[in-house]
Amino acid sequence: MTRIGFIGLGMMGRPMAHLLHAAGLSLVVRDANPDAAAGFAAEHAGVAVAQDAAAFSGCDAVITMLPNSDIVDAVVRELAPHLRRGACVIEMSSADPVRTRALAALLAERGVALIDAPVSGGVKKAVNGTLAIMVGGDAAVFAPHRPLLERMGQAITHVGPVGAGHALKALNNYVSAAALIATAEAIHAGTAFGIDPATIVDVINASTGKNNTTENKAHQFMLNGAFNSGFSLLLQAKDVGIAAALGESLQVPMALAQQVSALTSEASRRLGPGADHTELYRFVAPA
Ligand code: NAD
Numbered sequence: 001m002t003r004i005g006f007i008g009l010g011m012m013g014r015p016m017a018h019l020l021h022a023a024g025l026s027l028v029v030r031d032a033n034p035d036a037a038a039g040f041a042a043e044h045a046g047v048a049v050a051q052d053a054a055a056f057s058g059c060d061a062v063i064t065m066l067p068n069s070d071i072v073d074a075v076v077r078e079l080a081p082h083l084r085r086g087a088c089v090i091e092m093s094s095a096d097p098v099r100t101r102a103l104a105a106l107l108a109e110r111g112v113a114l115i116d117a118p119v120s121g122g123v124k125k126a127v128n129g130t131l132a133i134m135v136g137g138d139a140a141v142f143a144p145h146r147p148l149l150e151r152m153g154q155a156i157t158h159v160g161p162v163g164a165g166h167a168l169k170a171l172n173n174y175v176s177a178a179a180l181i182a183t184a185e186a187i188h189a190g191t192a193f194g195i196d197p198a199t200i201v202d203v204i205n206a207s208t209g210k211n212n213t214t215e216n217k218a219h220q221f222m223l224n225g226a227f228n229s230g231f232s233l234l235l236q237a238k239d240v241g242i243a244a245a246l247g248e249s250l251q252v253p254m255a256l257a258q259q260v261s262a263l264t265s266e267a268s269r270r271l272g273p274g275a276d277h278t279e280l281y282r283f284v285a286p287a
Pocket residue numbers: 007008009010011012013030031032033036065066067068071075092093094095119120121122123229230231232235236
């Protein structure tokens with residue numbers, strides 16, 4: 001039976017690992033928070049909790065779903081000496097594509113492959129197994145792992161060599177953040193003019209300004225003050241920062257990305273690590 005390692009059982013990783021277990025795969029799990037790993041194993045029969053990196057030595061593939069590249073680097077470097085030749089690391093976090101390439105080169109020296117397969121769609125689609133997954137890496141390495149990814153996602157696209165998935169994910173999240181901020185500003189301005197905020201969202205949804213924030217976030221998490229989408233502002237600011245840095249390193253002018261990055265970073269710093277990204281709505285509100 002295929003044995004899969006899963007590291008990072010947070011908002012996204014937990015429901016994704018749940019789907020792999022439901023598909024009958026043999027799982028070894030790990031999380032920095034011991035309660036997350038033990039809790040998952042308690043609710044999923046047959047799951048092993050890794051006590052150390054050596055516990056992943058029998059895995060055919062190890063999936064990582066972690067906050068950022070600093071953590072991914074540390075975890076994968078610790079893992080590397082224990083993985084068997086022919087194994088594959090499937091890096092599903094949103095991470096820095098340049099660092100992903102370096103990690104892939106390090107693993108290749110040991111005969112271990114890496115593909116980056118970040119996801120889009122949020123917690124709801126992680127639960128439903130309908131995530132969009134963008135894959136970077138060797139097509140021949142990716143092909144045998146496609147069925148595994150199909151347990152967690154629907155739109156699975158091979159987008160280029162190693163790192164391309166992470167690059168495209170950061171760019172997507174930049175576009176998404178820019179639209180969220182534009183939407184929030186428009187709602188505040190329209191409200192100040194005397195228009196009902198719910199009407200503003202509904203009319204934009206019937207018009208050309210329609211976007212993921214107007215359709216899936218404004219009523220659901222912003223206007224009602226819930227601010228509980230499950231995607232933190234800290235993670236969003238990280239993603240937009242990666243996109244802005246990518247533009248710089250490629251010498252592609254991305255003036256708006258620099259502004260969105262500065263605004264999301266400032267909001268994250270001021271609202272704190274627990275803030276949801278939909279709280280940008282109240283951050284850009286008039287005083
Ligand atoms: P999260 O903070 O809820 O989960 C991260 C998990 O990693 C936590 O359980 C944490 O304890 C664990 N962890 C941290 N350091 C670790 C280490 N050294 N070893 C093992 N485990 C460790 O984050 P999330 O929302 O699940 O996001 C995970 C990744 O997916 C991020 O890169 C994020 O940008 C991306 N993402 C999130 C969403 C979303 O809607 N939440 C959507 C798409 C992509």
